[in-house]
Amino acid sequence: MPAGGGGRFPAWAAMATAAFMMSHQVGGKSIRDALFLQAFGPERLPAMVMAAAAVSVLLGVFGARLFSRFSPERAVPWSFAASGVLQLAEWKLAEASPRLGALAVYLHMVAFGAVLLSSFWLLLSEQLDPIEAKKRIGRIAGAGTTGSVLGGLLAAQWRDLTGAGQEAALLGALGGIHLVCGLLLLQTPRRTEAPRAAPEPWISPQKVLRSAPHLRHLAALVLLGTAAAAILDFLYKRAAAETLGRGEVLLEFFAYFNTGVALVSFTLQTLVSRRALERIGVGRTVGAMPALVSGGSLLTLAAPLFPVIAGLRAVEATLRGSLFRAGYELMYTPIPPGEKRAAKTVIDVGCDRLGDAVGGALCQAALLLPGVPVGGVLLVATALIAAANTWVARQLDRIYVQVVERGLLHRAAEVLLSGAGDWTVDRELLESRYAAAPAAIEERQPSPTPPAAPVRVDDAAWCLAELRSGQEQRVKRVLEAQRPLDAVLAPAVIDLLAWPAVSGEAREALLSVRAPIAGQLGDRLADPKCDFSIRRRIPSLLLALGGRRAMQALVEGLEDERFEVRFRCARALDELACREPALRPPAEVVYAAVERELSVDQNLWRSRRLLAEQTPLEQLQHLDEVLKERADRSLEHLFSLLALVLPRE
Incomplete structure (x- = not known):
């Protein structure tokens, strides 16, 4: 948890809000698409996508300023409540004027809905540190996927529950769901912050993006991914309207489709996302989606039929809601709150909608050019965009380490774990x-x-x-x-x-x-009554001896109350793992050690020093070359730990 004390963000509240929020999202998407295609047809869809993107970008900039001026803990609950009230008004508008209602609902779901999704994850990322995030984000996203299933089933069965011609009434139910989300967040205990003499100044998102290359990288990832998704979405809805017609059956089809996607996303989120993040890293986890979309688009060229296009769209949506989402949100947890509040909404909403605009523009251009095979051209464009995004995603492992470094001093906690x-x-x-x-x-x-x-x-x-x-x-x-x-x-x-x-x-x-004497050395290392000057010299001996017993003793040393012992144990473990990969310690043990190191007082973090120089065995060239100019031993120690579980590129 971040420093500051106060109430802890309860897991049940986060999971319940995610479930309600995603049930609204899936049900809202289903009614949005059904109402629009019934009123205007698929030919007007690219123009509507671009118009909604423009409105969404404006709201994204407004949201960034809002969350910089006011904390997400204050702004997010009222944003959900305002959305619920607007949805109730759209219900009555759609009953009085279906075409105006369809436009209002489309703009609301695309623009306002995106801001709310981003703001919820922003609030969550400020409540979790990088290690806790890996443990909890997967479960919270899994609860959201469960809500997606329930929202899809509600939309699919709405006609049976209320009778024919009552599709607009679903908007009233969705408005009530967002009001519940707002109430949940309002009643959730909040951490207390030190009083400020004046409100925090607004930080320009453009200035933050210019000064932070890692955020520009995330912006490119979002823009390219959304552009490819927008093209696929147009092809999928165009094929659905041509195959199924423009009647009420569209709502039922979209609802069942979205529910199926949510079920598969839930499975991946529950069984795969955390393991993927820990075993193959953030880059490959996030890159799975664009890689499969690129290859699938080329394969679809051979058989551009409605079931094939719908299947490709399902693959993209499934991976976006599971592996991509888990890895992408993890990238924000170590970023300092000031940068995060200024830039995240702009990236999540502005770049996402800009990607929609790019995809919509390509679709509109393909429709206007005479004699152009619309489906084939757009599939090739999707493959190229997704291939570029795959390359972008593969850089995330390197960027994540850099982001952790920049955010370390902003994640200190009150409890001192290094001894009194x-x-x-x-x-x-x-x-x-x-x-x-x-x-x-x-x-x-x-x-x-x-x-x-x-x-x-x-x-x-x-x-x-x-x-x-x-x-x-x-x-x-x-x-x-x-x-x-x-x-x-x-x-x-x-x-x-x-x-x-x-x-x-x-x-x-x-x-x-x-x-064998590794056991004796390990016992001395673990004995707090043993002289510190003995214990700090034992890790290099265990490294020289090697073997599994030495590795186990060094892992136990990561919990020592003295920083220098922990520092030397981490160095020895890293060198031992380089020599014998089979002796690499379990990832969960290393992440727990990183979490403990992140939870120290900021002043103590900066003041740590070693009592003596390191022995040649403890000097790790692959780290010392990078950190030789740094006097911050705490940061050096953290990198030694991260080198045990993250790729070294």
Whole structure:
């Protein structure tokens, strides 16, 4: 959750609102298309799409300014309530004048409906951090898909429920649904924010887009995807009107079609979306839709029949409502709220409607050109646009890492998970305690120490006594003579890691032990009572030893209360995974570690430092080359973790 405290956005409220909202969306699309085709026919559809796109762009700009001036928590509930009231007025208008009612409903569903969808996801993205989003967005979107099914079934059975000639009354029911959404959001507890002396200044969406390349990339993704979808939608509705006629049967057909799409979307959302995001990344998950649309358009050229065109449209709509939506919304969760509020509505609504306008213009041009095979030309255009969008989507993995970096300092929480107090104050105590030990011992000696006898390497008890003597030269002589080190001496040598003067020799001796000692090292690493100066040197030893037990110990170290231990464990895990991919830790464990790191106080985040330089084994070239100019160890640590689960391109 973002910083700020206060009430938590309940999962039940988010899921219930998503269900009602999407039931309205599917039922509204069905009645919108049926009323328009009955009143005007498919030939007027491209012009209507372009007109609705223009109105929607204006509303999108207004929405961006609204959500920059007022928080989504205040503006979104009242927007849903206003939509419900307007829908009730459209019900009466459609009964009095079907043609005017069809125009009003079309503009409302395309323009206002898009703003409401975007605003809901904007509100949701501000309530979730990047890791929580991966866990919850799939379930919330799945609840929305369930609502889509119910809304489609309501529209399909409306004539049986109310009788013939009562299609306009469905608008009244849809208005009531949006009023319920507004009430749900109004009654939901909200997080409390620090009081501000003055309202937040409006941030220009154009300025944000110019200064944020990742947002321009998302804008291109939306525009190209919608342009291809608009062309397919025109071909599909044109074929439906030619095949089924322009009677009341259109509402029933559109409703069942949208319901089928929603059912498949629900299945994909529930079973596939989260796994796809975790296993193949954001880019490939989002890119599945344009890739299949491009290939399917070329295949449809061979048989441009109504069932084939409807099937292609179903594929596009299904993937858009499941894989594409889950991956696309995930891209917004790490973006700072100021940028998000200024740009998201413009992208979701403005670029989406601009894509509609581009698709509508291409359709209109194909209709006006004499002798042009409309279906074939538009299918080729769809294939080309979708192919370009596939390339755009494949860049999202790289962009997501960049977005996470930019949004880190905006996602800090109040709870400190790194331990109480400033851990850097005891640096001298940790390092000097053992360094001063030999001098203290020598001060107590009444006379110079006589020359030591030759080391008896076959006497483990004598070696143990020498290792505990506290005299540097005696300790070093035993460590150098013990090659390989007797496993019985390993616990005593591990204790010597805290003494800087002999820690290097102790490390080499431990690496020479022929018996497995990763378990002993892991136990010391996990013991909070063990000296910190010992525990911070253990990760590089585990990396050198390798193996599954070492990996398990390093994973446990990611939960340590001390930042430096966690930092070195993450570095060691990343290098270990590069050497042995089979030892890569589970993705859910890594994401949980990232979530804990994101939940620290901002001042502590910026102040983290290491007590000593990293060993050569801990220096990871693929990260250090990127971050060598940065002093922010917290950010460097986060990238070490992300490198375990995200592609390295």
